[in-house]
Amino acid sequence: MDNSKKDSSKNSKETIQQILSDEIERRGLRKTPERFTILEEIYQTEGHFTVDSLYNQLNEKNYHLSRATIYNTVEFLYECHLVLKHYFHKEAEYEKCFNCKVHHHLVCTKCGMVKEFTDSNIRRDVQTRHYKKFDMTHFSLVVYGLCEKCQNNHQV
Amino acid sequence: MDNSKKDSSKNSKETIQQILSDEIERRGLRKTPERFTILEEIYQTEGHFTVDSLYNQLNEKNYHLSRATIYNTVEFLYECHLVLKHYFHKEAEYEKCFNCKVHHHLVCTKCGMVKEFTDSNIRRDVQTRHYKKFDMTHFSLVVYGLCEKCQNNHQV
DNA sequence: TTTGTTGCAAAACGTTTGCAGCCTC
DNA sequence: GAGGCTGCAAACGTTTTGCAACAAA
Numbered sequence: 007m008d009n010s011k012k013d014s015s016k017n018s019k020e021t022i023q024q025i026l027s028d029e030i031e032r033r034g035l036r037k038t039p040e041r042f043t044i045l046e047e048i049y050q051t052e053g054h055f056t057v058d059s060l061y062n063q064l065n066e067k068n069y070h071l072s073r074a075t076i077y078n079t080v081e082f083l084y085e086c087h088l089v090l091k092h093y094f095h096k097e098a099e100y101e102k103c104f105n106c107k108v109h110h111h112l113v114c115t116k117c118g119m120v121k122e123f124t125d126s127n128i129r130r131d132v133q134t135r136h137y138k139k140f141d142m143t144h145f146s147l148v149v150y151g152l153c154e155k156c157q158n159n160h161q162v
Numbered sequence: 163m164d165n166s167k168k169d170s171s172k173n174s175k176e177t178i179q180q181i182l183s184d185e186i187e188r189r190g191l192r193k194t195p196e197r198f199t200i201l202e203e204i205y206q207t208e209g210h211f212t213v214d215s216l217y218n219q220l221n222e223k224n225y226h227l228s229r230a231t232i233y234n235t236v237e238f239l240y241e242c243h244l245v246l247k248h249y250f251h252k253e254a255e256y257e258k259c260f261n262c263k264v265h266h267h268l269v270c271t272k273c274g275m276v277k278e279f280t281d282s283n284i285r286r287d288v289q290t291r292h293y294k295k296f297d298m299t300h301f302s303l304v305v306y307g308l309c310e311k312c313q314n315n316h317q318v
Numbered sequence: 319t320t321t322g323t324t325g326c327a328a329a330a331c332g333t334t335t336g337c338a339g340c341c342t343c
Numbered sequence: 344g345a346g347g348c349t350g351c352a353a354a355c356g357t358t359t360t361g362c363a364a365c366a367a368a
Binding site: 085093112114115121123125127128131132135137139140141142143144145146147148149150151152153154157 | 241249268270271277279281283284287288291293295296297298299300301302303304305306307308309310313
Binding site: 036037038056057058073074077096097098 | 331332333334335341342343
């Protein structure tokens with residue numbers, strides 16, 4: 007969580023591929039090129055993405071994968087804890103999470119803007135707390151309110 | 163938040179009706195019986211509900227309102243901060259929130275179980291924090307992991 | 319009387335599923 | 344060769360929309 011030497015971009019890429027590879031083996035599944043393509047694309051993407059945006063991104067790069075495969079793979083990566091899943095709006099949003107800083111989200115209830123912030127007190131409180139008979143893997147904190155712009159547009 | 167004398171059930175009912183009434187007036191909208199019926203039904207409901215469960219509940223009591231009206235009204239009550247909205251799963255879940263204790267949620271990523279917990283340190287950290295150029299109205303903390311039951315069923 | 323609201327049905331939307339063919343192991 | 348995986352299209356369930364009739368102000 008607080009590695010003193012960070013993986014270089016190259017090593018990090020190999021690392022996440024290794025994690026995926028191991029997890030596929032552990033479950034007796036198959037190492038398809040689609041799974042590694044999707045993983046790589048996700049780790050080249052900054053910020054949030056949706057199944058649809060990922061589908062379009064891959065299409066533009068001439069990787070023509072079906073939506074069904076992207077749904078399956080993203081869900082699988084979520085189970086492997088290689089991506090996080092959020093429901094800020096109706097559509098599920100994801101982001102890479104291996105070797106990334108734990109952060110929280112501000113969501114404007116008027117315009118839908120999403121912004122990240124960090125708070126070490128909150129993180130510590132949530133992560134070091136004892137959850138009775140519950141084995142925490144991760145958490146999601148979303149703070150709702152009005153962004154600066156919407157505070158100044160005073161129509162209902 | 164920690165009133166020494168709590169509203170009686172009667173007063174609380176009048177209070178929330180008043181809040182809704184005021185908010186409707188403030189926006190120049192109309193005080194329809196449907197809106198007050200839905201509000202009352204929600205405040206008689208403990209725990210989470212969905213548009214569908216609310217629709218069925220009202221139907222059983224012979225209030226035949228359309229789903230569209232329930233969607234509209236519940237969203238309106240959310241804007242008035244009379245209900246909270248969650249996306250634990252695919253479908254939106256709601257709960258009453260006026261005069262209710264702030265709490266957080268545990269969600270089991272295997273079976274979908276949702277359980278509430280409270281933590282005054284977390285609540286304080288989130289509520290007293292300064293959000294730069296952001297006007298917080300409420301927040302949602304969801305802790306994911308495995309519930310007791312799913313920890314003991316060790317198949318993938 | 320004006321115009322917001324309701325109920326209904328259809329449409330839209332994100333997501334899941336069934337299945338034939340393909341490819342990993 | 345067996346069986347998991349993919350792509351396609353159809354199905355699904357939730358939510359939104361369009362519109363005519365209704366009712367609050």
